[in-house]
Amino acid sequence: MRIEGETATNTDPAGRWSLVVPLKPLARAKSRLVPASGALLRPRLALAFARDTVAAALSCPAVADVVVVTDDTAAGAALAALGARIVPDTPAAGLNAALAHGERVVRAARPGAPLAALNADLPALRPAEFSRVLEFSAAFPRAFVPDAAGIGTTFLSAGPGVELRPAFGGPSRSRHLASGAVEITLPDIDSVRRDVDTGEDLRLALALGVGPFTAGRWAAGALARER
């Protein structure tokens, strides 16, 4: 596992992205999913969502690296195995503090790179759709993707040298708009907008087509429920 404190110089002429992915400790993550998943499956699904999100992001040619901000050691190890860099969340001060911390780590390592925050609950994320979002975002100092409900945010970008100023949590779409970030209204980016908070969100993500980790977890859970 790579740890905070490692340094690298930004010699990437292609202007590839660094992503910051926040992940709550699994014991507390995706609490709204319990009615659909049950208490046992919930943390496993939360990790599966993060694995599918990180794997899809890392497979985009425009992504140089993914930094996951988490205090969860087991989740960190699983995501490091996919190629993510893991940064501890301490002192734990909530989602936006975690993103600001990740931003500082990324800027120290790759000061001239574009940077974006990406939520870890996008199990249907498709690399082709996400690549289009990244390409589009590169034209603006700050840009964001509203979630499927049109209330929250799944992605927020900042160009080289631009502060991210994350304002995630609840109705963050209006906050990001008010902060001057450009709302990305590209067609056919459903997989980037499909965050999963509730059982209904999960049903819609499964219909869209989730990645292998979530598909496997959900199938195993269904088998267990049948027994």
Ligand SMILES: Nc1nc2c(ncn2[C@@H]2O[C@H](COP(=O)(O)OP(=O)(O)OP(=O)(O)O)[C@@H](O)[C@H]2O)c(=O)[nH]1
């Ligand atoms: N590192 C870190 N990540 C967080 C924190 N709070 C939320 N996140 C992550 O931020 C993203 C968006 O959060 P939510 O959609 O609210 O996910 P959640 O908090 O697991 O879900 P609920 O328990 O239902 O609120 C997810 O990737 C979460 O794992 C935090 O305090 N620290």
Ligand SMILES: C=C(OP(=O)(O)O)C(=O)O
């Ligand atoms: C974190 C967010 O909201 P939610 O918890 O509803 O996914 C957000 O969209 O900023």
